[in-house]
Amino acid sequence: MKSFYPLLVLGFSLVFGSHALAADTTFPSPLPDKLRVCADPNNLPYSNREQQGFENKIAEQLGDYFGLDVEYAWFPQRMGFIRNTLKNWSDDNGRFACDLVIGVPVQFDIAATTKPYYRSAYSLLFKKEGALAAVDNQQALAALPEAVKQSLKIAAFAPSPAVSWLRENGFKDNTSFYRIMNGDPEDYPGKMVNRVAEGEFDVLVIWGPIAGYFAKAQPDLAVIPMTSEGSKVFDFAISMGVRYGERPWKETVEMAMDANAPQIAMILQDYGVPIVEASSKPRPDDDDD
Numbered sequence: 101m102k103s104f105y106p107l108l109v110l111g112f113s114l115v116f117g118s119h120a121l122a123a124d125t126t127f128p129s130p131l132p133d134k135l136r137v138c139a140d141p142n143n144l145p146y147s148n149r150e151q152q153g154f155e156n157k158i159a160e161q162l163g164d165y166f167g168l169d170v171e172y173a174w175f176p177q178r179m180g181f182i183r184n185t186l187k188n189w190s191d192d193n194g195r196f197a198c199d200l201v202i203g204v205p206v207q208f209d210i211a212a213t214t215k216p217y218y219r220s221a222y223s224l225l226f227k228k229e230g231a232l233a234a235v236d237n238q239q240a241l242a243a244l245p246e247a248v249k250q251s252l253k254i255a256a257f258a259p260s261p262a263v264s265w266l267r268e269n270g271f272k273d274n275t276s277f278y279r280i281m282n283g284d285p286e287d288y289p290g291k292m293v294n295r296v297a298e299g300e301f302d303v304l305v306i307w308g309p310i311a312g313y314f315a316k317a318q319p320d321l322a323v324i325p326m327t328s329e330g331s332k333v334f335d336f337a338i339s340m341g342v343r344y345g346e347r348p349w350k351e352t353v354e355m356a357m358d359a360n361a362p363q364i365a366m367i368l369q370d371y372g373v374p375i376v377e378a379s380s381k382p383r384p385d386d387d388d389d
Contacts, residue, residue: 127355129348135159135168138185138198138341140177143288145313145371146203149174154309154371155202161363162200162356173198182210186343200353201341212344214354216337217361218368220308221325221376222262225296225315228322232302238326241303242269250274255292256305261334262326266305276301290314297321312372323372328379335376 137159139147147153151160163170175184188197206216224241226232231248235241254275256262266275280289289306293314296304304311308325315321326334340357342350357364368375
């Protein structure tokens with residue numbers, strides 16, 4: 101019973117601790133009447149209308165912390181996403197459509213970003229069999245015999261840092277490149293994982309959270325995060341996004357991120373998100389957000 105007790109205490113602290121803290125906390129910004137989140141309606145593992153994505157779960161966690169219901173402004177995360185969500189003002193409602201984007205790159209130019217809450221990397225996804233059975237990093241893939249390399253069917257999304265790496269390491273002629281944003285709101289990059297599982301492609305190079313989530317349902321698939329090589333950076337920090345000029349709200353969100361860091365980490369782990377260490381220096385925080 102003694103060994104179980106600390107786990108029980110930890111469990112209660114994870115479930116109830118953030119609520120108690122929020123009730124006793126003075127935030128830099130007044131809280132809105134709802135936590136309005138900008139999200140894509142069909143973009144697992146991040147979000148969907150059924151609220152099955154890990155960004156949905158993080159939004160729910162923050163909403164619980166603030167004591168607010170979560171409301172979504174849906175728009176495909178393509179060109180115009182921020183304009184139609186975070187920056188979409190309604191005279192009728194007297195407010196913007198939403199106030200928070202759960203996941204944006206730290207170096208995001210069209211919204212102010214919080215400090216990062218996770219870092220992931222572009223990853224190799226493949227079946228650990230045949231010539232790929234012993235591959236455990238990108239260097240091992242690049243070092244395969246030339247005949248083996250040319251026999252592989254590879255898929256990757258462009259633009260991405262992986263494009264130049266594939267071309268420089270002998271995979272240019274046997275790689276099929278796909279656009280990340282193809283204009284079809286019903287399409288999403290995770291579908292490519294099934295094409296590897298079905299044997300259409302041998303190797304897929306894709307952003308780590310997508311690889312990790314969809315590979316969880318395919319136990320024969322391996323996910324290998326790529327490591328940065330000199331000027332080729334494959335790992336990126338992810339933060340939350342708010343409007344420029346709303347520093348008190350940004351600081352309020354960051355307080356919630358800190359208070360819920362263990363729960364957020366558990367959500368990312370549950371969704372198979374590969375977490376990596378930083379390989380490059382972060383950009384200094386700006387003062388004009």
